[in-house]
Amino acid sequence: MDINIEMKKNMSQKSKLSILILVAVLITNPVYAATQTGLSSTLITEWHSSVDRKACPDFRYPANKPSTVAGEPVYKANCASCHGETPIKSVEAVALMRKTSPEKQFETVCGGKHNFAKTLTVDERWNALQYMRTQILGYFPVGSEQAAKMDAIFGGNCAICHGTRGQGDGNLHKMLLPEPANFTMFKRLYTRSDERLFNEISYGIPWTGMPAWKDRHDFDKQQDFTPELIWDLVNYVRGFGYVQEINRLDVGREKLMEYKKSVGEIK
Numbered sequence: 001m002d003i004n005i006e007m008k009k010n011m012s013q014k015s016k017l018s019i020l021i022l023v024a025v026l027i028t029n030p031v032y033a034a035t036q037t038g039l040s041s042t043l044i045t046e047w048h049s050s051v052d053r054k055a056c057p058d059f060r061y062p063a064n065k066p067s068t069v070a071g072e073p074v075y076k077a078n079c080a081s082c083h084g085e086t087p088i089k090s091v092e093a094v095a096l097m098r099k100t101s102p103e104k105q106f107e108t109v110c111g112g113k114h115n116f117a118k119t120l121t122v123d124e125r126w127n128a129l130q131y132m133r134t135q136i137l138g139y140f141p142v143g144s145e146q147a148a149k150m151d152a153i154f155g156g157n158c159a160i161c162h163g164t165r166g167q168g169d170g171n172l173h174k175m176l177l178p179e180p181a182n183f184t185m186f187k188r189l190y191t192r193s194d195e196r197l198f199n200e201i202s203y204g205i206p207w208t209g210m211p212a213w214k215d216r217h218d219f220d221k222q223q224d225f226t227p228e229l230i231w232d233l234v235n236y237v238r239g240f241g242y243v244q245e246i247n248r249l250d251v252g253r254e255k256l257m258e259y260k261k262s263v264g265e266i267k
Contacts (some may be wrong), residue, residue, distance in 0.1 A: 049191060051103050056110035058117055059103075061186035062126045067247045068139075071131030074124050078116065079132065087135040097136050098194040102241075105129055106190075130242045137194065138235050142244050150236045153229070156220055161209065166240035176209040183240035190241070197234045202227075 051059045076085065087093070097105075109125055110117040116125055140147035155164055161180040163169040168182035183189055192200075204212035213233075216225040223229065260266045 049103060049187070050101070051107045055112075056107045056117065058122060059107065059110065060122055061103075061190060063123060064247055065184075066123070066126040066130040066242045068127070068131045068134050068242055068244055069246050071124075071127030071129070074120065074128040075131045078120065079128060083132070087132045089136050093136050097133060098198075101193045101196075102129065102133070102190040105133075133238075134242070137238075139239060139244075140236060150232060153218065153221060153223060154233065154236055157213075157218060158233075166237065172209075178208055180209065183237050186241065189238070194231075194234050194238070197237060198227075198230055201230050201233055 049059075053059060075083075075087070079087075100108075106125060106129055108114065109129065120128070140150050154162075159170050161168075161170045161172050161176065162183065163173070163180075166183035168180045170180060173180050181188060200210065202212065202214040204210050213225045213230065217223070218225070257266070
């Protein structure tokens with residue numbers, strides 16, 4: 001009996017110590033993160049769109065994940081005359097792309113000198129934009145050695161919270177408040193620039209469970225979290241917001257149109 005009581009006392013003391021350590025981390029780390037990111041938090045109230053609705057009246061987030069494959073012919077037919085048959089990957093182009101959020105880039109192609117709102121559907125614009133972004137900023141082709149490497153790094157360090165599919169459903173997600181980011185939520189992903197994602201990964205996010213990854217070391221993969229690796233993680237996370245194939249919903253629509261034509265419902 002006495003042994004059990006003593007064990008309970010020791011466990012209670014350890015629990016109190018753990019809580020004190022956690023509180024200390026929460027008190028100090030968010031302050032450091034806030035000074036680096038300029039953020040006070042990243043709760044859902046901050047997921048607001050900054051798109052000018054007068055400049056882009058028909059703006060909406062994609063109905064389904066944009067397809068880089070479907071976007072390539074749209075880009076080549078409408079954008080290549082100015083931006084090159086393959087988007088030019090210059091230092092200036094990369095810096096501009098990283099500085100501007102996808103939704104603001106979409107706003108740019110709606111009106112002004114582009115004025116694609118009159119000639120392209122919303123989905124066609126998103127497809128072409130994602131194709132252009134991947135060509136300039138880089139991406140990890142499905143089945144490639146680079147993709148396998150990033151799968152392992154994300155899976156070993158990030159998936160426990162964000163899930164292997166980036167849907168914020170990792171093993172720890174129910175223990176965290178706010179819950180981890182769901183990278184397939186267009187409003188959350190497209191309102192952020194790549195620079196902001198880089199800072200959030202590097203320095204953590206105040207008052208959340210997101211830690212700072214800058215200068216950490218993955219002992220299992222023998223990998224340092226250098227700026228280069230963190231930019232790769234930004235590109236990897238972006239990959240949860242598009243597909244590298246014809247979207248299955250688009251394939252379904254094409255087959256439906258073919259059927260309607262075959263039965264004479266449409267010409």
